[in-house]
Amino acid sequence: MIHIDWILAIAGGWLLLGAASLLVLRATAIVARWIFPLGALLGGALMVVALDAVFCGPEVAQLVIGLPGLPMHLRVDALGAFFLVVIGAGVCGTSLFSAGYFRTEEGTPPGLLSLEYHAFAAAMTLVVLADDAYTFMVMWESMAVSSYLLVTANHRVAAVRRAGYLYLLIAHIGAIALLLCFGILQANTGDYSFANLRAQHLDPAWSSAAFGLAVFGFGAKAGLVPLHVWLPEAHPAAPSPVSALLSAVMLKTAIYGMLRVCLDLLHGGPWWWGMVLLGLGLASALLGVVFSTVQTEMKRLLAYSSIENIGLIVTGIGLALTFHAYGMTALAALALSAALVHVVAHSYFKNLLFLGTGAVLHATGERNLGRLGGLIRTMPWVAWLVLAGVLAGAGLPPFVGFISEWLLLQSFLLTTILPNSFLNMLIPLVAAAIALVVALAGYAMVKFFGVVFLGRPREEKLLQARDAGGWERLGLLWFAGGVIAMGLFPVLLIDLVDPVTRMLVGGGLAPAVHANGWLLLAPSGIERASYGPLVFLGGVGAATLLGLVIARWLFRGRLRRAPAWACGQGPLPVRDQARLQDSAEGFGQPIRQIFEPFFHVDRELPAPTDAHPRYRVEIEDRIWLGAYLPVARLVDALARLVGRLQQGRISIYLLYSFLTLLVMLLVVRL
């Protein structure tokens, strides 16, 4: 019983911290120096407790809060504890960073922001703990509302309010689907505890309906295509630590819900469920990555990259569901492990990248890629730490992003033995698409890092940018360290994931992996495939050192510093030098050309006679234009129609009352 009490105490602690920060509403220094570090401490504690809870059996508890006779059921099992680890680690690092981040007020007073932040963290924790549909929905909605308030922290800007509104709207449409889903799951028993939902055996049509609603509801939160439109608006609008939590942690609660409903409450389903998730995941991954490569704003770029990563995770879950449907335990465990490892990997590197953008935003006040550049020289700490996240995000070995990519591709390669020949043909094509997505992610990441941190500063004020302070460095180090350490010791990650896959699909990778020692990752036999990141890094490192030694030994010249070649134009002012290099639009241009059908491009080209030539290109999402705007216009038109009734004159309303009375009398009479 010990774990669940601790976890509840931590969630309570966060709420207390939030309440305490109301007392020091405008004292930024106290909120930053005391409350956020304490919150980080609680996050670390949550991570430790949850790490232990993953390996222990399920624990249940009841809290007598809420309606009479309806206590809150709570439960922590391997699946929940795994996601608590992600939440704890994420909140810990983000809070450390926030301690240095909130220096000036951005709309909302810092004390209020801290309340919302800690309530958000507690709500995410309780979503994962919930063991009945009531508690789950209450916490799910608290999470949505508190994150809405955080997104709109800078509420004086109209675009931020709009983004928040869109977020709240889609979150609620998703929540309605989830309510209906739980309604189906309880199968007229009236008992909404998860234990009862789990015991129900629905007939196939109803369980498929529940599955569809769950995918819709959780997909809306996770940002699956076509419900992704809020994500690139809301995530950039929030203050950076909040964007980090939204992208890296909150999206994972949707993944948690998907796993909980599909594999735990519904116990898996027919093979086509997996295919639905696979299709949605792949579409999201491809659309997300293609859009992220053409963005010109750094936080939007990262937000689209989150859509891509969620897509990859959902693809893995889809594959696991398919294998599960055919009773192929080992393969289901492999695919699910890939998805779960990617959950951890994405949560770490996306936190790191978003916090990095926060540091850049603070130092320069710029979020537009067209006005950044060259920050590696003025902000070396941020730049080098973010580089670890960039390499992990590009799925490169020996960082953690590569582990999940490798496992995912392995699970695709081993699928030649499915009893369905259609799937056998389909799955290699999916593997090809995954390979394309990962390679494109590398493009987006190079663009992000190259344009922000490398090259020459595109504005003069960037030369005065100050590096991040101590707390911020600590937060970045926390995630960068995780990205590197987990990449080097994947066996530990597999250990963490193993109890979860055992619980959900009845098999795990740990025994197979342990057979080859802790250096080597070989989930399906060393003769089939193996990857040893530590040896890999050692090899690259040794060979690089060898290169350095050879170069020193053979080199007879000397090293000289000189200005770079400016295409024969002689010395140029700083601004013009910067204009020689690729802009963010320019770097995305090949993708724009190749994936033209994905985009709605609005271009303004200069004419040869223009005195002040201007080039402008804007890229819009076709889904937004084609699916959302017409609906929005329809709603607007209907509202206007209804609005005609409202004339604002008392005589008209009296007339309405009179007419109503007349109709009522007639009805009574007849």
Add this chain to the structure above:
Amino acid sequence: MNTSGVIAQLLEVALALAGAPLLLGWVDQWRARLQNRKAPPVIQPYHVLRKLFHKESVVADSASPLFRIAPYVKFGCMTLACAIVPTLSSDLPLATAADGIALVGLFALARTFLALAAMDIGTAFGGMGARRDMLIGFLAEPALLMTLFCVSLLTQSTSLANMVETINHRPFALEPSLAFAGIAFTIVSLAENTRIPVDNPATHLELTMIHEAMVLEYSGRHLAMLEWAAALKLFAYSCIGLALFFPWGIAEIDTPLAMVTAVPVLVLKLAVGGVCLALIETISAKMRIFRVPEFLATAFLLAVIGLLVHQLLGA
């Protein structure tokens, strides 16, 4: 891990480091001959390396440390790639550290570092080269993975050493899926090694440069390391192709005799491969940069067809 394995490993690395420029020189010589030009000596790349090591290294004022370490990282990645690919023997201690997918990741790591270094100076060419190289990279990488998958479906393994051994032990038969994969692999290697239909290693024309644009700011020892790394990359790719599609002659156990016979076989295969490469480069013309995606998409499709053929035939 046994001693003979370690010796084979060291021998492979030494052979790659010493022999890679020779392969480049061989290809250049044959290309010149086929184009009716006076051929440079086969050791020309060594002369180039020597010249660069004796020149001064000029580093731009605005260069960050990333710019200076990138050539060594690329060199390190390519050396490791040569160590992983079974060239002489398939019993390599390092081979378990990285399978085919990790090898593709290794190439991607090198590419990413060089692209970042190219953007670091902030000149017009660096960014352009980085963008074009990443473009080719994201098209070539999936195609390369698909060719590896084609072979690995046949061998039920993604470990290169096991692929080689399995193919070596099969009775000789023409596998249609391997044929498709082979063509796809050839196209990918042309693109990845900046060879002619995609890029021209000898050009400095701004509209067509890709790799040369990225390394334009490098000089002296940094450029020497990059040139050497490029030679190593060509060597590694040739050896991957030979190992996957013509694996005969690679030693499976590291007896001295097997190693001794493996070296001439490898040299012979590389010599023939080099002539083929020169022939391809002679008979094809450099294509516009926006035709390259179509070219690489062809490779991708061929590899996918290979996979489907394998599934259909149920091999």
